[in-house]
Amino acid sequence: MVASVKHTLVALVEDKPGVLNRSASLFRRRGFNIESIAVGHSEIRGLSRMTIVVDGASTAVEQVEKQLYKLVDVVKVIDITEDRMVSRELALIKVSATAAQRSEIVQIADIFRARIVDVAPDSVMIEVTGDEAKLNSLLELLKDFGIKELVRTGRIAMVRGTSEAVPIDEESVQKIKRRRKKTKTEK
Amino acid sequence: MKLNGAHILCDGLVKEGVEIVFGFPGGKVIELFDTFAHYPQLRFVLVRHEQAAAHAADAYARVTGKVGCCVATSGPGATNLVTGIANAHLDSVPMVAVTGQVDRGSLGRDAFQEVDITGITLPITKHNYLVMKSDEMAEAVKEAFHIAGTGRPGPVLIDVPSDVWVEQSEYTYPEKIELPGYKHKLPVYPTQIKKALKAISEARRPIIVAGNGVIISNAHVQLKELAEKAQIPVVNTLLGLGCFPQDHVLYYGMTGMHGMAYANYALNEADLIVAIGMRFDDRVTSKLSTFAPRASVVHIDIDPAEIGKNVKANVAVVGDVKEVLTALNKDIETLSHGDWLKQIEQWKSDHPSHEIRDTDRLLPQYVVRCISDVSGGDAVIVTGVGQHQMWAAQFSVINKPRSFVSSGGLGTMGFSLPAAIGAQMGRPDETVWSIDGDGSFQMTLQELATIAQEKLPVKIAILNNGYLGMVRQWQEFFWDKRYVATPIASPDFVKIAEAYGIEAMRVTNKADVLPAIEKATNYDGPFLIDFRVEPEENVLPMVKLGSAISELIEQPKSEVSTW
Numbered sequence: 001m002v003a004s005v006k007h008t009l010v011a012l013v014e015d016k017p018g019v020l021n022r023s024a025s026l027f028r029r030r031g032f033n034i035e036s037i038a039v040g041h042s043e044i045r046g047l048s049r050m051t052i053v054v055d056g057a058s059t060a061v062e063q064v065e066k067q068l069y070k071l072v073d074v075v076k077v078i079d080i081t082e083d084r085m086v087s088r089e090l091a092l093i094k095v096s097a098t099a100a101q102r103s104e105i106v107q108i109a110d111i112f113r114a115r116i117v118d119v120a121p122d123s124v125m126i127e128v129t130g131d132e133a134k135l136n137s138l139l140e141l142l143k144d145f146g147i148k149e150l151v152r153t154g155r156i157a158m159v160r161g162t163s164e165a166v167p168i169d170e171e172s173v174q175k176i177k178r179r180r181k182k183t184k185t186e187k
Numbered sequence: 188m189k190l191n192g193a194h195i196l197c198d199g200l201v202k203e204g205v206e207i208v209f210g211f212p213g214g215k216v217i218e219l220f221d222t223f224a225h226y227p228q229l230r231f232v233l234v235r236h237e238q239a240a241a242h243a244a245d246a247y248a249r250v251t252g253k254v255g256c257c258v259a260t261s262g263p264g265a266t267n268l269v270t271g272i273a274n275a276h277l278d279s280v281p282m283v284a285v286t287g288q289v290d291r292g293s294l295g296r297d298a299f300q301e302v303d304i305t306g307i308t309l310p311i312t313k314h315n316y317l318v319m320k321s322d323e324m325a326e327a328v329k330e331a332f333h334i335a336g337t338g339r340p341g342p343v344l345i346d347v348p349s350d351v352w353v354e355q356s357e358y359t360y361p362e363k364i365e366l367p368g369y370k371h372k373l374p375v376y377p378t379q380i381k382k383a384l385k386a387i388s389e390a391r392r393p394i395i396v397a398g399n400g401v402i403i404s405n406a407h408v409q410l411k412e413l414a415e416k417a418q419i420p421v422v423n424t425l426l427g428l429g430c431f432p433q434d435h436v437l438y439y440g441m442t443g444m445h446g447m448a449y450a451n452y453a454l455n456e457a458d459l460i461v462a463i464g465m466r467f468d469d470r471v472t473s474k475l476s477t478f479a480p481r482a483s484v485v486h487i488d489i490d491p492a493e494i495g496k497n498v499k500a501n502v503a504v505v506g507d508v509k510e511v512l513t514a515l516n517k518d519i520e521t522l523s524h525g526d527w528l529k530q531i532e533q534w535k536s537d538h539p540s541h542e543i544r545d546t547d548r549l550l551p552q553y554v555v556r557c558i559s560d561v562s563g564g565d566a567v568i569v570t571g572v573g574q575h576q577m578w579a580a581q582f583s584v585i586n587k588p589r590s591f592v593s594s595g596g597l598g599t600m601g602f603s604l605p606a607a608i609g610a611q612m613g614r615p616d617e618t619v620w621s622i623d624g625d626g627s628f629q630m631t632l633q634e635l636a637t638i639a640q641e642k643l644p645v646k647i648a649i650l651n652n653g654y655l656g657m658v659r660q661w662q663e664f665f666w667d668k669r670y671v672a673t674p675i676a677s678p679d680f681v682k683i684a685e686a687y688g689i690e691a692m693r694v695t696n697k698a699d700v701l702p703a704i705e706k707a708t709n710y711d712g713p714f715l716i717d718f719r720v721e722p723e724e725n726v727l728p729m730v731k732l733g734s735a736i737s738e739l740i741e742q743p744k745s746e747v748s749t750w
Binding site for chain 1: 305306309310313314334365366367368369490492494495496
């Protein structure tokens, strides 16, 4: 079986200064080709969740996983590529638009269930979520109007169903809680 | 109990069993040094350059198995540690480095002697800490020693802003470590043990490549048991030297770029490599695509990331080497590989790389062998980096673990002298020989002062050939003998030693080698010998660049005779 080229890794990391730096530095020095990385809070306080997209064609994904795991602040790493997952990305797109072009752009945005979030005399800003393919097709259609500015968040992903995709043992959760409690009482 | 940051650190060091701290003072650690006065249990060793503090702590850790400790001030003090920290990182040496930092209010303002040392050392430490409050200190120290010394060991750095030294906080030393992301005790899977046993029992031409992991894990007894039960020949990586008795019938020397020819042939022809606590470094494998083409691989290592990193493992056994070997030994069958061993013996007699050319000239290899003979294989050998390092590895007999100290991964010239300080302090009752080159020695020779001040009976052998010999050798073989920047002038090393108050002599004749070594060995105190060796002697065998390990440049046969 040939795995899809783009791998989605999820890493749970301790919410500490420097943890993103440690991961990013690791990717750079080991020559890992990272397509995107998105970080934010997870459901467990004290733990952040990273979604990392790796190009499996140019990078040994297993090495990324194992090397990440060696970082002391990284609690869990899992490759969810083969799982049934929902993966999303958010983009804000500022498109050149004369008054005459505006309605056509709105129509295109509607098809993609994107929203117009700002309108200026010569441009509109579109907010869109979806997987990379959807975002890429929308961008393709908007290209001819002229894309003045673009920002994408990178992929975030979650496995469908009730099972925990990123199982984390109770002992680790307790440890994180105790660590948080300690820093709190100290303050 | 309320204590300030400096006291909390010192108390933590004592609780972690630290006895010796190597270091150098400076503006941002004055408070810490003042506090050392209250802790007579901590012997402080003043080096002459912070790099030496890191190397000394590194070697101390290697020869004792304990966590080494070094201290430096902020800025240049911290950056001077960097080479030493990287060295420890690449050779998996447990070490805790403590650095001072500018006060918290000045952080990030390019203050005097400010450098982002946690940023700089991020890729060369196992973990590091910037302790921003004194009440984080106890935890940081406890965790640092735990992380440095467990699992695959490595250096950990603790950076402390100067005002944290004096900040008081409530202190209890933590009993437990709460590190959810640090899982160093990985279970050894019985299924993998079974697979490994099967692979070993089915192999007809197996070979064990034993590395530093065997030494770190204190598994030399278990290794011997496995090799003897299964009758598998053993070869070493550079850092594995000493983990298997070298007078053993199953021992076939070091493998790799300057390995014994027969060790490399054996790897090349083997149908199974049992790789134990080693990481398939390029100095072992040379060209990966042609490495051990007939062999499947059982890879035993505590670091899962090493499995499959360079060489594909057919059977991966992740775990502490000692635990894994103990499990293997429990169920290993008694095997015999008579034909295979006979074949390797044949290679050994046809290609006797361990023999020294018969000549009246003063060969560096001869010096190394004499040192080894005089000490009966019981000395701790500490090398720098270069030709002398390889000769020391090829021609010393190292019969016990933690007795060959060398910079393997980083290849740090100048390692030997400061490392000899740490080795001697870790093993005060044993003979420590620093085998160095004239180039390597000049990188850190200021440490003669530390040796003199601490009255350490280190014996120093400089294999002085007037060249940066390893580079010269490459220039000879691959760059048409254009010796650019490799002829190196040296000061009079005997006078230098004498200026530092260290006994010294020069040896220019082969006949004087043994008596000089005996004199140095019996001398009560440090002793330096400047051996003026054959200038253009080469380290052989040598794997041809970009070739398989079986393609070797060897010593011409006619010149070889049993020494």
